[in-house]
Amino acid sequence: xxxxxxxxxxxxxxxxxxxxxxxxxxxxxxxxxxxxxxxxxxxxxxxxxxxxxxxxxxxxxxxxxxxxxxxxxxxxxxxxxxxxxxxxxxxxxxxxxxxxxxxxxxxxxxxxxxxxxxxxxxxxxxxxxxxxxxxxxxxxxxxxxxxxxxxxxxxxxxxxxxxxxxxxxxxxxxxxxxxxxxxxxxxxxxxxxxxxxxxxxxxxxxxxxxxxxxxxxxxxxxxxxxxxxxxxxxxxxxxxxxxxxxxxxxxxxxxxxxxxxxxxxxxxxxxxxxxxxxxxxxxxxxxxxxxxxxxxxxxxxxxxxxxxxxxxxxxxxxxxxxxxxxxxxxxxxxxxxxxxxxxxxxxxxxxxxxxxxxxxxxxxxxxxxxxxxxxxxxxxxxxxxxxxxxxxxxxxxxxxxxxxxxxxxxxxxxxxxxxxxxxxxxxxxxxxxxxxxxxxxxxxxxxxxxxxxxxxxxxxxxxxxxxxxxxxxxxxxxxxxxxxxxxxxxxxxxxxxxxxxxxxxxxxxxxxxxxxxxxxxxxxxxxxxxxxxxxxxxxxxxxxxxxxxxxxxxxxxxxxxxxxxxxxxxxxxxxxxxxxxxxxxxxxxxxxxxxxxxxxxxxxxxxxxxxxxxxxxxxxxxxxxxxxxxxxxxxxxxxxxxxxxxxxxxxxxxxxxxxxxxxxxxxxxxxxxxxxxxxxxxxxxxxxxxxxxxxxxxxxxxxxxxxxxxxxxxxxxxxxx
Numbered sequence: 001x002x003x004x005x006x007x008x009x010x011x012x013x014x015x016x017x018x019x020x021x022x023x024x025x026x027x028x029x030x031x032x033x034x035x036x037x038x039x040x041x042x043x044x045x046x047x048x049x050x051x052x053x054x055x056x057x058x059x060x061x062x063x064x065x066x067x068x069x070x071x072x073x074x075x076x077x078x079x080x081x082x083x084x085x086x087x088x089x090x091x092x093x094x095x096x097x098x099x100x101x102x103x104x105x106x107x108x109x110x111x112x113x114x115x116x117x118x119x120x121x122x123x124x125x126x127x128x129x130x131x132x133x134x135x136x137x138x139x140x141x142x143x144x145x146x147x148x149x150x151x152x153x154x155x156x157x158x159x160x161x162x163x164x165x166x167x168x169x170x171x172x173x174x175x176x177x178x179x180x181x182x183x184x185x186x187x188x189x190x191x192x193x194x195x196x197x198x199x200x201x202x203x204x205x206x207x208x209x210x211x212x213x214x215x216x217x218x219x220x221x222x223x224x225x226x227x228x229x230x231x232x233x234x235x236x237x238x239x240x241x242x243x244x245x246x247x248x249x250x251x252x253x254x255x256x257x258x259x260x261x262x263x264x265x266x267x268x269x270x271x272x273x274x275x276x277x278x279x280x281x282x283x284x285x286x287x288x289x290x291x292x293x294x295x296x297x298x299x300x301x302x303x304x305x306x307x308x309x310x311x312x313x314x315x316x317x318x319x320x321x322x323x324x325x326x327x328x329x330x331x332x333x334x335x336x337x338x339x340x341x342x343x344x345x346x347x348x349x350x351x352x353x354x355x356x357x358x359x360x361x362x363x364x365x366x367x368x369x370x371x372x373x374x375x376x377x378x379x380x381x382x383x384x385x386x387x388x389x390x391x392x393x394x395x396x397x398x399x400x401x402x403x404x405x406x407x408x409x410x411x412x413x414x415x416x417x418x419x420x421x422x423x424x425x426x427x428x429x430x431x432x433x434x435x436x437x438x439x440x441x442x443x444x445x446x447x448x449x450x451x452x453x454x455x456x457x458x459x460x461x462x463x464x465x466x467x468x469x470x471x472x473x474x475x476x477x478x479x480x481x482x483x484x485x486x487x488x489x490x491x492x493x494x495x496x497x498x499x500x501x502x503x504x505x506x507x508x509x510x511x512x513x514x515x516x517x518x519x520x521x522x523x524x525x526x527x528x529x530x531x532x533x534x535x536x537x538x539x540x541x542x543x544x545x546x547x548x549x550x551x552x553x554x555x556x557x558x559x560x561x562x563x564x565x566x567x568x569x570x571x572x573x574x575x576x577x578x579x580x581x582x583x584x585x586x587x588x589x590x591x592x593x594x595x596x597x598x599x600x601x602x603x604x605x606x607x608x609x610x611x612x613x614x615x616x617x618x619x620x621x622x623x624x625x626x627x628x629x630x631x632x633x634x635x636x637x638x639x640x641x642x643x644x645x646x647x648x649x650x651x652x653x654x655x656x657x658x659x660x661x662x663x664x665x666x667x668x669x670x671x672x673x674x675x676x677x678x679x680x681x682x683x684x685x686x687x688x689x690x691x692x693x694x695x696x697x698x699x700x701x702x703x704x705x706x707x708x709x710x711x712x713x714x715x716x717x718x719x720x721x
Contacts, residue, residue, distance in 0.1 A: 050268055051200070053207070055215045056235040057266045058328040060300045062099025062143065063087070064181070064274050067245070067304025071105040071154050076123040079306075080131055084138045086307040093140060095319045096328060097303065099179050099215075100135045101143030102128075104154045111159050116171055117146075132176035143179025143215070144172055148195040149186035160186055161199060169202035173210040181217045182234075192224040193233075200233040217271065217300070222256070227263035227270060236269040236300055243273040245281030247409055251363060254293045258347070261334035262442045262479065262556065264298055270334060271300050278305030278314035288391060289361060289411040291317050295327035296335040296347050296359045296413070322390040323413060326357040335359070338377055338445055339457065344370045344406075348377035350440055355379070355417040357390075362406035371403035374416065376457070378446070380435025381485045382418035389414055423487030426571025427587040427635040428694045430472045431484065431495075431563065437544075439482045442556055446482055447475035451500040452560050463562045465498035466531030470564035475500065476549055478509045478559035484545040486515075490570035491540050491637065492693070493520075496532040500560040503528045508552025509561045511535065515542035525552040532564060539568075569693045573637025574720045580622045581634065581645070581716035587694070588633045592706050596632055597625035601650040602710050613712045615648035615682040620714040625650065628659050628701045628709035633694055636720070641690045645697075645716035647673050648682040652710055658702035659711045661685060665692040675702040682714055689718075 063083050069075040084100050087093045106128065108118040119128045132142040146168060147153055147160040161168045161182070172180065182199055184192070196218050203214045216234035220226045221241050230237035239260055240253045257272035264270045275294065277287045294301060303318060310318075326349060335349030335357065343363035348356050356377050360370035374385050387396045389404075390413040404412040424434055432448040439446040443454040452475040453459030463470040473495075474482060497511040511523035513535060520537035539545060545568070549561040574584060582598040589596040593604040601610035602625035613620040623645075624632060647661040661673035663685055670687035689695050695718075699711040 050231045050265075051216075051233060051235065052267065053204070053213055053216075053235070055213055055267065056269065058330060058332065059269045059298050060099060060179070060215060060217070060236065060302070061097045061324075061328075062101055062141070062179070062301075063097065063303045063307065064101045064103055064143075066103035067243075067274055067276055067279055068306045071156065075105060077126060077131055079308075081134050082308045084135045084140055087140055088138050090307065090315055091319060092303075092307070093138070095321055096324055097301070099141045099143045099302070101145070101179055101181060101302065103145045103181065104152045104158060104183070105156070106145065107158050109156060109158055111164075115164060115167060117159060117168060129175040136176060141178035142176060143181065144177045145181045145183065147183035147185050148192075148199060148220075149184070150188055151186040153183050153185035157186075162188060162190065162195060165198045165202035166205060169199065169206040169214070170209070173206040173212045173214065176212070177214060178212070179215045179217065181219055183219045184221055184223065192220055192226070193229050196220065196230065197233050227260050231263065231268040235267060236271040238271045238273060240272055243276060245276040245279040247282055247286050250276065250282070250286070250290050254297070257297055257299070258337050261297075261336045264332070264334040266330075266332035269298060269300060272297065274302040274304040276304055277317050278303075278310050283409070284313050284317070285407055285410045287314070287317055289409060291320070292323060292359050292411040292413045293347070293361065295323045296349050296357060298327060298329075298332065298334040298349070301327055320390065322388070322393075322415065326351070326390070326413075326415070329357075333440070336440075339372060344368055346370065346372045346377070350378065350438060351415070353417065354438065355415060358402060358414045358416055359411050360402070360404050360406055360414075361411045362408060365408050367405060367407050369403060370406045370412070371401065373400045373402060374398070374418075375400065375435060377402070377416065378439045379416065379418055379437060381421045381437045383422055384419045386417040386419070387414050388417075421485035421487070423485060423489045424568060424570045426489075427569075428633075429568045429570060431493075431566035431568055432472050432474055434484060434568070437483045437485050439480075441476045441480040442559065443477040446480065449473060451475040451502050451562060452477045453502075461502060463564050464501040465496065465562055465564060467501065468496075468532055470496070470562070473562055473564035473566055474547070476561045476563070478549045478551045478556050478561055480549045480561065482547040482563075484568075486539060486542045486545050486570070488541055488543055490542065490545070490568055491538075492569045493537045493539055493545065493566065494534065495566040496534050496564040497523050498526050498530055498532045498562055498564070499528040500562045501528075503558040503560045505529065507558035507560060508554055509559045510550045510552055511561065511563070512548040512550070513537040514546040514548060515539050516544055527552065528558070569637065571635065571637060573635060573639035574718065576639075576720055579718045579720065581643070581713070581718055582622050582624055584634060584718070586632050587635045588631070590632075591630045592627040592709065594627060596630065599623060601625040601652055601712060602627045603652070611652060613714050614651040615646065615712055615714055616651065616680065618682060618714075620646070620712070622715055624697065624713040624716065626697075626699050626711045626713065628699045628706045628711055630699045630711065631696055632713075633696045634718070635694055636689060636692050638691050638693055640692065640695075640718055640720035641688070642686065642719045643689055643695060643716065644684065644686045646682040646684055646714040648676055648680060648712055648714065649678045650710040650712045651678070653678045653708045656708035657710060658704055659709045660700045660702050661711065661713070662698040662700070663687040664696040664698055665689050666694055677702075678708075
């Protein structure tokens with residue numbers, strides 16, 4: 001609650017937030033550890049340092065009276081005890097709700113002669129400690145309210161905590177208080193960080209002296225970007241002004257809170273204010289959206305309606321354990337918007353079991369179909385996915401599409417669980433062409449073959465590091481992690497890494513490649529001034545690949561990080577011995593005209609329309625018939641040593657045609673023919689391919705166009721160990 005009933009608009013925070021995100025939860029089960037060591041448990045994704053008081057490892061759940069009573073007379077001891085009773089009798093305690101909290105107006109307007117706060121004897125005739133004891137007797141916890149100013153927010157002006165921090169903290173601890181909501185009114189112009197840190201220090205001292213930990217909820221309304229400094233002080237921080245019981249207020253607050261996902265994590269949460277579910281100003285459909293979005297955003301779930309008179313539909317919403325499980329997921333990630341267009345909004349939240357929670361929200365005034373895919377929500381690599389509708393409880397499966405008809409102002413919420421993952425195919429694969437098992441970036445989605453533009457999918461540009469542009473790769477923003485299932489079949493990864501040129505001389509990041517729980521490669525800190533750095537990682541025997549980007553120690557501003565030309569080698573190469581190349585399966589084949597032909601020339605049209613390979617009168621039984629411009633690639637897997645072939649223009653071309661043959665190994669030319677025409681005899685090319693992952697046979701025109709450029713790879717033989 002605040003007396004300033006305004007919605008503080010969160011604008012311009014993105015580039016000003018300069019604090020570092022030193023640690024964040026990794027989707028495959030751990031925080032980046034030292035080289036060669038197993039990764040420790042997942043940690044929070046917010047500014048460092050982070051308060052570690054052991055509380056709110058998942059978002060706090062409970063009750064606060066303000067939204068239903070304000071400062072009216074029905075706010076009293078009888079009500080509070082009745083709420084505690086209802087928690088137990090209606091199964092809310094079993095559903096996870098823990099805290100029964102008082103808001104403003106519990107005290108008298110003046111402190112006593114010793115400077116202590118005095119409970120209102122009319123509202124609380126037995127005192128606050130007696131109420132706390134009653135709540136504790138139910139197996140619940142008890143919370144209280146104050147303000148980081150001279151007075152609280154209600155117009156009656158109850159005493160605030162400014163200048164009395166330690167005295168008040170000690171008093172609350174002696175009463176058995178487990179939770180403090182600390183507001184922002186009448187603050188005398190004192191810096192917010194100073195005021196809130198003073199109370200945080202006082203609560204810590206009170207805990208040390210009494211052994212009673214007190215959860216610290218900072219209610220600063222988002223005025224001074226608390227997400228950038230509050231994680232070091234408290235367990236949650238308000239990101240917006242006060243909510244009211246209307247669709248427009250609720251959805252506006254959701255929009256303000258959604259971009260702040262990088263700052264939330266275990267022990268420290270973005271707080272978009274308390275729940276209005278059941279207070280009567282919205283429909284049940286809108287309340288389900290309210291509850292879904294708050295759970296998807298890993299927000300504190302503090303009931304704001306009078307549970308003693310709550311309807312069955314209100315209790316059904318508040319006790320939906322499937323939705324609560326999303327809010328309380330131990331991975332501790334806040335969901336992010338993956339698409340938003342025309343009032344149709346899709347959010348995705350990573351879950352500890354490797355799945356995702358997905359919300360499909362229709363903010364328009366009529367029913368609409370809202371759709372996404374498993375790839376768009378950040379998971380992939382499985383043959384199928386189980387879907388559970390968390391409101392209807394219906395179950396289904398999908399291979400990719402996720403879609404639902406959503407009523408006006410409604411939300412359909414799915415839990416998406418991947419089936420058995422599928423390992424990458426044999427060959428050299430570009431990572432951006434493969435489905436990842438999970439992907440999450442600090443700002444905006446992870447992009448395929450584009451840089452990260454921080455907001456909507458596809459808003460980046462061509463990947464560019466130090467002036468070098470790449471056609472393939474992944475664009476991310478620190479902190480980020482991308483995971484792939486390897487299944488033990490892959491051998492290596494080679495990739496260029498660096499800060500994308502769109503960062504314009506700002507940004508610093510660190511790239512790490514993890515094979516299961518072992519660090520396989522580390523870039524060190526790379527800045528926007530650095531060119532690309534090549535990383536190579538041995539992945540043999542690995543089950544999972546994780547690409548991790550952290551900030552370089554100076555915060556996440558402009559930390560646009562590129563994994564460029566990321567080539568993953570998987571599977572075994574040809575068996576030992578000497579092979580006619582046309583007897584092996586190629587991994588890719590591109591031809592200027594018609595298909596690449598095995599043991600026949602290229603006649604430009606349908607497969608098999610050529611004739612025996614013939615160069616300057618010599619006929620070859622084995623080989624490849626191609627046409628400029630062409631490229632045929634074979635996966636070697638490091639198991640072969642040499643390739644030898646004759647090359648020339650096929651005799652089916654009489655007086656025209658001129659080409660150049662090249663043998664490439666792992667991106668470098670290993671042999672080249674020079675210009676050959678239809679008048680030239682076959683030329684022999686030999687290439688050392690020892691240890692190469694891939695060999696490519698490339699034909700280019702010789703500078704005079706591709707007309708009649710029928711090019712034969714005659715009798716090519718590959719020797720493997």
